[in-house]
Amino acid sequence: MAVEDKSKSIGRLISILHRHTQIYFRRELGPYGIGKGQFIFLAALFERDGVSQEYLSNRLLIDKGVTARAIQKLEEAGYVIREVDPDDKRVNVICLTKKALELRTIFKEVAERWTNMLTSDFSEEEKELALMLLRRMAENVAYLRTDMRTRPKID
Amino acid sequence: MAVEDKSKSIGRLISILHRHTQIYFRRELGPYGIGKGQFIFLAALFERDGVSQEYLSNRLLIDKGVTARAIQKLEEAGYVIREVDPDDKRVNVICLTKKALELRTIFKEVAERWTNMLTSDFSEEEKELALMLLRRMAENVAYLRTDMRTRPKID
Numbered sequence: 073m074a075v076e077d078k079s080k081s082i083g084r085l086i087s088i089l090h091r092h093t094q095i096y097f098r099r100e101l102g103p104y105g106i107g108k109g110q111f112i113f114l115a116a117l118f119e120r121d122g123v124s125q126e127y128l129s130n131r132l133l134i135d136k137g138v139t140a141r142a143i144q145k146l147e148e149a150g151y152v153i154r155e156v157d158p159d160d161k162r163v164n165v166i167c168l169t170k171k172a173l174e175l176r177t178i179f180k181e182v183a184e185r186w187t188n189m190l191t192s193d194f195s196e197e198e199k200e201l202a203l204m205l206l207r208r209m210a211e212n213v214a215y216l217r218t219d220m221r222t223r224p225k226i227d
Numbered sequence: 228m229a230v231e232d233k234s235k236s237i238g239r240l241i242s243i244l245h246r247h248t249q250i251y252f253r254r255e256l257g258p259y260g261i262g263k264g265q266f267i268f269l270a271a272l273f274e275r276d277g278v279s280q281e282y283l284s285n286r287l288l289i290d291k292g293v294t295a296r297a298i299q300k301l302e303e304a305g306y307v308i309r310e311v312d313p314d315d316k317r318v319n320v321i322c323l324t325k326k327a328l329e330l331r332t333i334f335k336e337v338a339e340r341w342t343n344m345l346t347s348d349f350s351e352e353e354k355e356l357a358l359m360l361l362r363r364m365a366e367n368v369a370y371l372r373t374d375m376r377t378r379p380k381i382d
Contacts, residue, residue, distance in 0.1 A: 082342045083248050085361040087267060090245035091288045092368040093238050112242060133246045187237045190364040198360065205357040206240040209345040213247040 082209075093186065100182045104175060105149040109142045114151065115183075118176055122165045124157065151175070237364075248341065255337045259330060260304040264297050269306065270338075273331055277320045279312065306330070 097111050106114060116128055123131075129139040143166055146152045151172040157163040191199050252266050261269060271283055278286075284294040298321055301307045306327040312318040346354050 081338070082345055082358060082361060083252075083338055084270065085358070085365050086241060086244045086248060088288070088365050089241045089361065089368065092365075093241060095288065096368075097238075115239065133243070133250060183236070183238055190237055190367055192367050193363065194360075201356065202360040202364070203237060203240070205349075205353060205360065206237060206244065208348065209357070210240050210243050210247075212345055212347050213244070213251075 089190070096186055096189075097182065101179070104178075106151070107145060109138065110146050111179075113139070113142050113146060114172065114175075114179065117152065117166065117168050117172070118179065121168050122155075124163050124165055128166065146172075244345070251341055251344075252337065256334070259333070261306070262300060264293065265301055266334075268294070268297050268301060269327065269330075269334065272307065272321065272323050272327070273334065276323050277310075279318050279320055283321065301327075 094108060098108050101111050112132055112134075113128060116131055117123070125136070125139055125143055128134075128143070129136050132139075134142075143152060147154065151169055152166050153169055154164045155167050157165045191202060194202065249263060253263050256266050267287055267289075268283060271286055272278070280291070280294055280298055283289075283298070284291050287294075289297075298307060302309065306324055307321050308324055309319045310322050312320045346357065349357065
């Protein structure tokens with residue numbers, strides 16, 4: 073007997089998809105010395121380079137200790153360095169190295185291949201629909217979580 | 228500059244939604260002594276009770292060591308017990324206790340509330356569409372992963 077109507081288990085499907093995603097990225101990016109907990113940080117840094125650990129932690133909803141360990145590992149693997157924030161000398165910012173920037177194309181290909189696998193039998197219209205609905209779900213929960221007065225835009 | 232077209236980042240949205248889901252369940256079920264890595268196992272046992280650790284590990288795509296530790300914690304918290312499999316005396320099966328079964332209604336409510344939050348501004352049609360598309364994505368990746376000849380049904 074199911075704990076919830078099978079037709080209603082969006083949370084469970086998201087959980088399944090997330091684990092498959094982790095396994096796929098680990099397999100594809102593991103050979104580059106990037107571990108399970110690290111590619112999400114690399115992805116965030118590809119989007120916006122030169123940010124603080126605290127920014128990454130808040131942006132990704134990952135606690136500070138876990139963030140610190142992941143950045144440390146990326147640093148040891150030569151993908152990031154810490155630099156003093158030019159705007160605030162008390163703060164360190166995390167910057168991508170040349171080695172990381174060289175990985176950007178591979179990273180992009182891996183991410184695209186994954187999206188293509190997920191949606192392999194979707195029509196173009198269904199792909200857009202899936203993205204739109206997922207984005208709205210992410211906005212709904214971000215909205216509820218932060219008590220913001222204006223609905224956030226998830227990009 | 229984004230590492231991938233923003234319009235294509237399904238993997239990233241799934242990752243964001245997964246982390247929000249984890250945070251929500253931890254907050255709601257933490258007071259019952261159920262930690263982050265454990266509610267997924269409890270959910271699977273609510274669906275099918277009296278299965279082996281190996282079954283759970285395969286079903287949830289979670290490695291054996293992590294599965295063993297999660298079950299151990301659920302056992303310590305009094306939610307599961309290990310029993311000898313009546314069909315194969317060499318195997319232990321994991322069974323829900325009365326304490327766990329008493330939690331089933333709360334668990335169901337928490338899961339439903341979460342789905343309602345995710346889809347709070349969706350029409351009935353959009354809710355069904357989101358579920359259908361997520362289920363098809365899960366089937367696509369399960370299919371690719373297992374090299375099955377027949378497409379699996381994700382329920």
